[in-house]
Amino acid sequence: xSRALSNPDRVSEGTRARVFAAVEETGYTLNQAGRSLxxxxxxxxxxxxxxIGNTFFSTILDAIERxxxxxxxxxxxxxxxxxxxxxxxxxxYFLSNRADxxxxxxxxxxxxxxxxxxxxxxxxxxxxxxxxxxxxxxxxVKTDNVFAAEVATRHLIGLGHRAIGxxxxxxxxxxxxxxxxxxxxxxxxxGLDVRASWMFEAGFEMSQGLAAAxxxxxxxxxxxxxxxxxDETAIGFLSGLRRHGLECPxxxxxxxxxxxxxxxxxxxxxxxxxQPREALGRIAAEALIDLIExxxxxxxxxxxxxxxELIVRASTARLATAPSAPALASL
Amino acid sequence: xSRALSNPDRVSEGTRARVFAAVEETGYTLNQAGRSLxxxxxxxxxxxxxxIGNTFFSTILDAIERxxxxxxxxxxxxxxxxxxxxxxxxxxYFLSNRADxxxxxxxxxxxxxxxxxxxxxxxxxxxxxxxxxxxxxxxxVKTDNVFAAEVATRHLIGLGHRAIGxxxxxxxxxxxxxxxxxxxxxxxxxGLDVRASWMFEAGFEMSQGLAAAxxxxxxxxxxxxxxxxxDETAIGFLSGLRRHGLECPxxxxxxxxxxxxxxxxxxxxxxxxxQPREALGRIAAEALIDLIExxxxxxxxxxxxxxxELIVRASTARLATAPSAPALASL
DNA sequence: GAGGAAAATGCAATCGATTACATGCGGCCA
DNA sequence: TGGCCGCATGTAATCGATTGCATTTTCCTC
Numbered sequence: 001x002s003r004a005l006s007n008p009d010r011v012s013e014g015t016r017a018r019v020f021a022a023v024e025e026t027g028y029t030l031n032q033a034g035r036s037l038x039x040x041x042x043x044x045x046x047x048x049x050x051x052i053g054n055t056f057f058s059t060i061l062d063a064i065e066r067x068x069x070x071x072x073x074x075x076x077x078x079x080x081x082x083x084x085x086x087x088x089x090x091x092x093y094f095l096s097n098r099a100d101x102x103x104x105x106x107x108x109x110x111x112x113x114x115x116x117x118x119x120x121x122x123x124x125x126x127x128x129x130x131x132x133x134x135x136x137x138x139x140x141v142k143t144d145n146v147f148a149a150e151v152a153t154r155h156l157i158g159l160g161h162r163a164i165g166x167x168x169x170x171x172x173x174x175x176x177x178x179x180x181x182x183x184x185x186x187x188x189x190x191g192l193d194v195r196a197s198w199m200f201e202a203g204f205e206m207s208q209g210l211a212a213a214x215x216x217x218x219x220x221x222x223x224x225x226x227x228x229x230x231d232e233t234a235i236g237f238l239s240g241l242r243r244h245g246l247e248c249p250x251x252x253x254x255x256x257x258x259x260x261x262x263x264x265x266x267x268x269x270x271x272x273x274x275q276p277r278e279a280l281g282r283i284a285a286e287a288l289i290d291l292i293e294x295x296x297x298x299x300x301x302x303x304x305x306x307x308x309e310l311i312v313r314a315s316t317a318r319l320a321t322a323p324s325a326p327a328l329a330s331l
Numbered sequence: 332x333s334r335a336l337s338n339p340d341r342v343s344e345g346t347r348a349r350v351f352a353a354v355e356e357t358g359y360t361l362n363q364a365g366r367s368l369x370x371x372x373x374x375x376x377x378x379x380x381x382x383i384g385n386t387f388f389s390t391i392l393d394a395i396e397r398x399x400x401x402x403x404x405x406x407x408x409x410x411x412x413x414x415x416x417x418x419x420x421x422x423x424y425f426l427s428n429r430a431d432x433x434x435x436x437x438x439x440x441x442x443x444x445x446x447x448x449x450x451x452x453x454x455x456x457x458x459x460x461x462x463x464x465x466x467x468x469x470x471x472v473k474t475d476n477v478f479a480a481e482v483a484t485r486h487l488i489g490l491g492h493r494a495i496g497x498x499x500x501x502x503x504x505x506x507x508x509x510x511x512x513x514x515x516x517x518x519x520x521x522g523l524d525v526r527a528s529w530m531f532e533a534g535f536e537m538s539q540g541l542a543a544a545x546x547x548x549x550x551x552x553x554x555x556x557x558x559x560x561x562d563e564t565a566i567g568f569l570s571g572l573r574r575h576g577l578e579c580p581x582x583x584x585x586x587x588x589x590x591x592x593x594x595x596x597x598x599x600x601x602x603x604x605x606q607p608r609e610a611l612g613r614i615a616a617e618a619l620i621d622l623i624e625x626x627x628x629x630x631x632x633x634x635x636x637x638x639x640e641l642i643v644r645a646s647t648a649r650l651a652t653a654p655s656a657p658a659l660a661s662l
Numbered sequence: 663g664a665g666g667a668a669a670a671t672g673c674a675a676t677c678g679a680t681t682a683c684a685t686g687c688g689g690c691c692a
Numbered sequence: 693t694g695g696c697c698g699c700a701t702g703t704a705a706t707c708g709a710t711t712g713c714a715t716t717t718t719c720c721t722c
Binding site: 015034036037038039040097 | 700701706707708709
Binding site for chain 2: 029030031032033034036037040042044051052053054055057058059061062065066069074075076077078079080091092093096097098206210235236238239242261262264265266267269
């Protein structure tokens with residue numbers, strides 16, 4: 001019976017038909033637990049992410065899930081992943097044979113914990129997506145954040161801005177580091193200074209963008225344009241500026257990153273670097289499943305880099321020729 | 332060995348210690364597949380939702396996952412669930428012993444398919460959340476949409492608005508129906524007419540709110556306030572109005588529904604009915620796991636109703652005493 | 663100290679699909 | 693027509709944890 005189901009295997013047409021008929025009639029369904037036990041395979045992948053609640057990740061998860069289902073895999077999610085016990089949690093999932101591979105969207109897991117998982121004794125197939133470490137020994141799928149950030153910054157420079165600041169992502173995060181590097185490179189290339197007082201610490205959350213705005217308005221001398229590490233902080237930042245009567249793009253031009261669905265409908269519509277999130281999720285899932293089903297671990301890590309696209313909207317404008325001091329008009 | 336792990340079971344302290352020592356030493360981990368096969372249990376729940384990419388659902392999923400992990404369950408996700416084959420997919424998941432229970436966030440699955448799943452031959456524990464059918468034979472966890480919509484509408488009426496319209500959710504969706512009913516009830520109670528031309532068909536997506544705005548501006552006579560079935564359409568709608576020079580709340584007051592994180596940072600900050608999404612997810616997960624672990628199916632369906640909260644922000648304003656025709660100022 | 667009850671442990675069967683191996687059947691060639 | 697090859701199918705072992713049952717050990721009471 002098992003033979004007939006591994007389709008055109010080695011059974012005669014007659015028996016195959018009989019088996020399928022019996023399956024139809026009795027409503028037989030394969031018991032995954034039995035198969036898993038025997039084949040030491042679960043046909044399930046584990047997706048570990050920092051925050052499902054965040055649209056950015058949930059869109060990617062959407063694409064991952066779609067691809068996985070297409071290839072007959074289930075998707076287990078592990079949210080809020082990083083933490084002191086992430087190593088133990090990973091261990092449990094894989095040693096216990098619950099998942100065949102790990103798709104990691106969280107760059108802040110300790111490298112050594114990952115190595116412990118992927119090397120011989122355990123040998124879990126692993127693909128890092130989005131927040132992939134650069135020269136990583138694993139398969140990675142990501143966008144070229146450095147270049148994208150450079151493009152975003154050049155866009156501001158191209159509009160005539162010279163005084164440009166940056167809202168950083170979370171400290172230590174790979175994406176933050178790369179985006180800041182791209183920003184710095186564009187500034188350097190254009191011969192512009194990066195002023196320390198125009199670099200704002202934030203995270204990737206709206207509330208942190210809001211807080212950055214408070215520090216921004218307190219500045220004696222303000223930049224005329226800002227590049228935010230992601231759309232959420234950009235949106236929080238603008239929301240904060242408005243409370244002080246500053247308007248975008250009149251008083252400041254702003255570029256975000258990610259091009260969330262909300263960015264287009266925000267006021268003003270947000271200029272942003274669009275990340276190919278669907279492609280990212282799909283390709284990562286493909287890569288992981290290929291890895292799971294492929295030759296046992298003799299494949300060299302492949303690094304896929306996708307490119308982002310600058311979507312220009314109304315939040316960025318040409319610098320007024322006579323730069324007026326931002327008026328503190330009240331609402 | 333299995334006995335010692337089902338803790339203070341019936342082993343002497345000595346053997347227990349020896350077993351644990353051995354576990355430590357050899358790095359033994361329980362194989363889920365083996366356990367699943369024997370116990371006919373997977374310690375996994377399946378969460379079926381219409382769209383993970385949507386923040387509304389992803390926040391709920393976040394809460395569900397947290398509660399599930401706390402109780403030792405894994406979370407499998409099935410996205411874009413409704414569809415012609417949802418019945419078959421459900422069947423496969425459960426007959427194949429991959430999940431112990433179903434948490435359904437999608438109200439559009441056929442009732443008969445669910446009944447087939449929950450009744451005797453299969454008997455899958457099921458909890459419906461968010462989009463629960465009213466008098467459903469299953470456990471449900473939801474918010475009181477009718478009442479919440481009524482509160483939202485009353486808020487507009489209280490601000491002096493008399494000409495009020497509604498942007499509907501997707502046709503046939505339980506939430507849409509309930510929210511429209513609440514709107515109608517508030518209007519009726521206040522002795523106001525519900526004008527058919529002020530009821531806009533939309534879905535729950537921004538693009539549909541945007542499209543509704545086009546139809547809105549084409550009206551000969553416009554309402555002074557609108558109640559949107561959710562925040563996304565509200566945001567799309569406002570974005571559309573702006574393209575025609577209409578401003579909120581100057582030209583129109585607008586109430587949304589859900590209170591997404593973006594609502595507070597939008598411009599203008601959106602008045603919205605806050606749904607207790609974390610509580611909703613957590614309680615639904617608790618209920619499902621209780622059901623799974625509880626007495627075999629002799630429990631009567633329990634219906635939990637949570638209440639929403641009106642969050643008043645700048646998108647709603649008192650009706651100007653002399654209602655001026657909306658100026659078509661250009662950007 | 664013996665008898666018996668209770669507790670602890672050993673043993674083997676079980677869950678269901680897979681798979682290696684053995685057996686059976688038919689056809690083909692000499 | 694006999695022998696051999698290969699395909700098709702039957703049979704049984706296996707994966708690992710659990711669990712019912714049998715057996716042994718412990719401990720208490722008379």
